[in-house]
Every structure is written in C-alpha cells, then in structure tokens.
Amino acid sequence: MAPSNTPAAVADHMAAVAGSLKSASTTLANEFVRQYVTATESGAVDRQAPVEAFEMAVRVIDLCANGLTGPTGPGPAADLPAGRGARIALQGKSVGEAVEWLRLLERVVADHVLAHATGGMDEIRAAITRLAELFDVLCTRELESFTSTYNELAGWQARVSTDLLSCLIAGPAVDASTVNDQARMLNINPHQRFRAIAAYHDPAPTPQQWMRARRRIMEVLWRQDPRREILLRERRGLLLALVPIDRSGPGPVALLTEMLDGEPGRSLFVSAGEPGASLSAAGHSCRQALSALEISIYRDQRGRVTQCTDVILEVLLAHNRWVSKRLIETRIGQLVEKPHLLDTLRAYISCDMALQRTAEELVVHPNTVAYRLRQIATLTGRDMRRITDIGDLSVALMAFDTIQMRRDREEARTDLRARLFA
Incomplete structure (x- = not known):
C-alpha cells in the first residue's frame, strides 16, 4: 500500500x-x-x-x-x-x-x-x-x-429519605404501611431491625473538616451495612442515620467506638438509640439518639459512643419537664440558689461519699466539706450517709442538669432536632 x-x-x-x-x-x-x-x-x-x-x-x-x-x-x-x-x-x-x-x-x-x-x-x-x-x-x-x-434519582431519594425520617422523628404513631411503601421505593427492607446513630462535630467544622468527618463515619456504617440501606439526614456538623443491624460481625456501636479511639474522637460526639423492631417502629430510636447526643454534648463526653441506656434517666427526664421540675422542687429546691452546695453535693456523690476524696476534688479542707454537707442535710432534710437519700439527691441533680440543657435548647444552642430539620 x-x-x-x-x-x-x-x-x-x-x-x-x-x-x-x-x-x-x-x-x-x-x-x-x-x-x-x-x-x-x-x-x-x-x-x-x-x-x-x-x-x-x-x-x-x-x-x-x-x-x-x-x-x-x-x-x-x-x-x-x-x-x-x-x-x-x-x-x-x-x-x-x-x-x-x-x-x-x-x-x-x-x-x-x-x-x-x-x-x-x-x-x-x-x-x-x-x-x-x-x-x-x-x-x-x-x-x-x-x-x-x-x-x-439521588435528589429524589434524599427527599423521600428526609420525609421518612421526619415522619419517624415527629413523635406521633406512624402508619406502618406508608412507611413500608416509602422504604420499598428506596429499595430498603422495612421488616428488619434499625438503630439510630447520631453524631455532632465540635467545634463547628469547615466544609472540608465536615467532609472528612462524615466520610469516616459513613465508612464505618457501610461496613455494618454493605447493602447501603441506611437512611440519612444531615446538616454541616450534625448527622442522624438509621442503620439496619441484622448483619453479621460487630455492630455499629463497636465499630464507631473503634473509630473514635483515634483522631476523630477529639472532635466528635456520637450517640445511639435503642434498636427498633422494624423501620416503622424506629422513630423512638431516633429521638433517643438525639436526646442522648444532647446529654453527651452537655456533659462534654466526646470521643465515645453514648448509648441511650447509659443516660436513660436523663433521657426520660428530658422528655418530661414537669417531672424534672417537681424532682428539683421537692429534693434540692433549697440548693438551687447556692451553687457551692450543689457543686459539693455533685462531687460528694461522684467520689462515692468519701469525705477526703471530695475535699481533694474541690480543693478545700475536709472540715469545709463536712460543714457544707451538714448545710445540705439541713436544707433538704436528707441524711447524707444513707444510700437511699443520696440516690434521691442524685436523681434530682440529673433533673437539674436536664432543665439546664433544655434552657440551652430554648436559646438555640443545642436543639439538635430543630437544627437537623431546619
């Protein structure tokens, strides 16, 4: 050629x-x-x-x-x-x-x-x-x-997923058939157990920081759910996921705990609700995870997974304001205006009622601790040496913390549900 x-x-x-x-x-x-x-x-x-x-x-x-x-x-x-x-x-x-x-x-x-x-x-x-x-x-x-x-399709799936999570979190009983129909549209099996996982990044992250943190979290959750049946809702710095848990291998809590043991643990708060028997029954798990996350943030428990069962009393009190107020009024109402006595009571309980350890914790003389405990006993009518009385006062302190946490929510600092669905 x-x-x-x-x-x-x-x-x-x-x-x-x-x-x-x-x-x-x-x-x-x-x-x-x-x-x-x-x-x-x-x-x-x-x-x-x-x-x-x-x-x-x-x-x-x-x-x-x-x-x-x-x-x-x-x-x-x-x-x-x-x-x-x-x-x-x-x-x-x-x-x-x-x-x-x-x-x-x-x-x-x-x-x-x-x-x-x-x-x-x-x-x-x-x-x-x-x-x-x-x-x-x-x-x-x-x-x-x-x-x-x-x-x-991704935009449609995100909208359906958001609507579904909004419906589950709202609180009232949901129509199981409606939830199941929406789940099937997303190619999700609704008849399996789901558990809510919530995560919060502090301090407020840049877009790049949140992208890295989100990727680490999702990699862990996808290890738990390789079929990608996770329902997800997020805002920058805040994430809520419903994860199927009927899978082999370690559960999401164990996997997240392992992940938080490294660098992400310095900036992430993570919580988990109790499993729901099906998708339509998983709304309570979402609400528990968000409540547990708020308590974790209030207590500065970063770098660990706070399960709902770990803070079950605080979660119950956070959801019933009237009970919290009555516990405070009837048990420690006389101490509310005396923060030094509240601090002493809190330290005394955390130190297992040991006078010397309490003094070291507060950096005061043991006689000062003893004097304050007598004041607390006089004002509350409780015996500071009885386990049952100390248990009552401990629950009242939890109620006091939940009221303070709700006040933070009302001031738009930690109302996670409102931030998530704004």
Whole structure:
C-alpha cells in the first residue's frame, strides 16, 4: 500500500470505509450482539436484550458511516438519542455499563475497518481517528444521560429519605404501611431491625473538616451495612442515620467506638438509640439518639459512643419537664440558689461519699466539706450517709442538669432536632 496524505485520497478512503460499514452493518451488528450478550450473560435471561442490542448497533453503525463522509466535529452521531445511560442509572448499575457497550461496538467496527483496509496508512489512521471521535461523542452523551438521571434519582431519594425520617422523628404513631411503601421505593427492607446513630462535630467544622468527618463515619456504617440501606439526614456538623443491624460481625456501636479511639474522637460526639423492631417502629430510636447526643454534648463526653441506656434517666427526664421540675422542687429546691452546695453535693456523690476524696476534688479542707454537707442535710432534710437519700439527691441533680440543657435548647444552642430539620 503506497502512502498518501492528500485530502482527496483521505476523502475517497473515508467514503469507501463508509460504504463498507453500511453494507456490512447487519453482519457487524450480529457480531456485536454475540460478543455483548456473552459478556453480560447472567442467570436471568432477557429475551428482548439481543433484539435491542442489534437495533442499537445497526443505528450506531449507520451514524458512523454517515459521520465518516460528513464534516469534522460531532456530526450526525450527536443525533443518536441518549437513553441507555438513563436506564443504567435507574437500574442502580455502575456508570461503566452506560458506555461499555459502545466501546465494545467500537472495537468491532475498528476491527472491520482494519481487516478491509485498502488505502495507505494515513488514510487508515484518519478513518480510525474519525471513528474514535464519533464514538467519544456517543459515550459523552450516554455519560451525560447517566449523570443527569443519577443526580435526579439521588435528589429524589434524599427527599423521600428526609420525609421518612421526619415522619419517624415527629413523635406521633406512624402508619406502618406508608412507611413500608416509602422504604420499598428506596429499595430498603422495612421488616428488619434499625438503630439510630447520631453524631455532632465540635467545634463547628469547615466544609472540608465536615467532609472528612462524615466520610469516616459513613465508612464505618457501610461496613455494618454493605447493602447501603441506611437512611440519612444531615446538616454541616450534625448527622442522624438509621442503620439496619441484622448483619453479621460487630455492630455499629463497636465499630464507631473503634473509630473514635483515634483522631476523630477529639472532635466528635456520637450517640445511639435503642434498636427498633422494624423501620416503622424506629422513630423512638431516633429521638433517643438525639436526646442522648444532647446529654453527651452537655456533659462534654466526646470521643465515645453514648448509648441511650447509659443516660436513660436523663433521657426520660428530658422528655418530661414537669417531672424534672417537681424532682428539683421537692429534693434540692433549697440548693438551687447556692451553687457551692450543689457543686459539693455533685462531687460528694461522684467520689462515692468519701469525705477526703471530695475535699481533694474541690480543693478545700475536709472540715469545709463536712460543714457544707451538714448545710445540705439541713436544707433538704436528707441524711447524707444513707444510700437511699443520696440516690434521691442524685436523681434530682440529673433533673437539674436536664432543665439546664433544655434552657440551652430554648436559646438555640443545642436543639439538635430543630437544627437537623431546619
């Protein structure tokens, strides 16, 4: 073959290749279908798939033939409707499947051009280059179709997920059938146990910091749930997830505890609610996780997973303000205006009623502690040496803390539910 690079020679060769492709379109389409169906063969047989693949191949080959004789640029190949990429996105398959069929067809067409080449190397190279450009246009259109549909689907899933979590967290009893229908739309099995996990980043993170922290949290949760059936709601610095727990291996609490043992533990508060028997019954777990997280933040218990059962009394008191107020009024009402006595009582309880240890904790003389304890006993009418009386005072201190925490919420400092669904 004598080399030639004149425009006329290239144009003549392009026309010859185009004619060859048109005459061999049926043969090439059949070869493509044979290779494509074999490569994608699975247990489920779709009898319509070979027919659709054949029709697509014939149309693409015809467009390529027209594109070889048309002007440079995308040419008529851009007229091919981009629909397969959208279907791949709707089926939840990978982005690679949106274009792999085109790349396979490109190899079939290129092999035919090389096998039936009659021109020089420059003409052959020009034809192959032009075909590659045309297939690049087709692949770009399919990728755009996939991306557009994927983004729309992700946005829809996020809205449904948000609505579902909002419904569960609201408090009133939910209609199980409605919850189950929404879960199935998200491809989630509602008839399994779910547990709520909440996380809070302190101090307020930058977008980059939150992205890193969120990625660490989600990597842990996806280890627990590789099928990705997690329901998620977040704002920068705050995250609530409902995680299926009927899985083998360590649970989410154990995995998160391991994660918090490192660098993330310095800035993250994490909490967990009690498991719900099904998705429709998991609302209480969400509310427990958020309440436990508020208590964890108030107590500065970062770097650990605060389970609802760890702070169950505080959670109950936080949800019943009247009970909290009555406990304070009837047990430590006389101490509220005397913070030094409240601090002494708190230290005395945390030090297991040991006078010397309490004095060391407060950095005062033991006689000072003894004097204050006598004042507390006089004002409350309790015996500071009796376990039952100390237990009553301890519960009253918890109620006092929950009231202070609610005051913080009302001042918009730690109302996590409002921040999450604002």
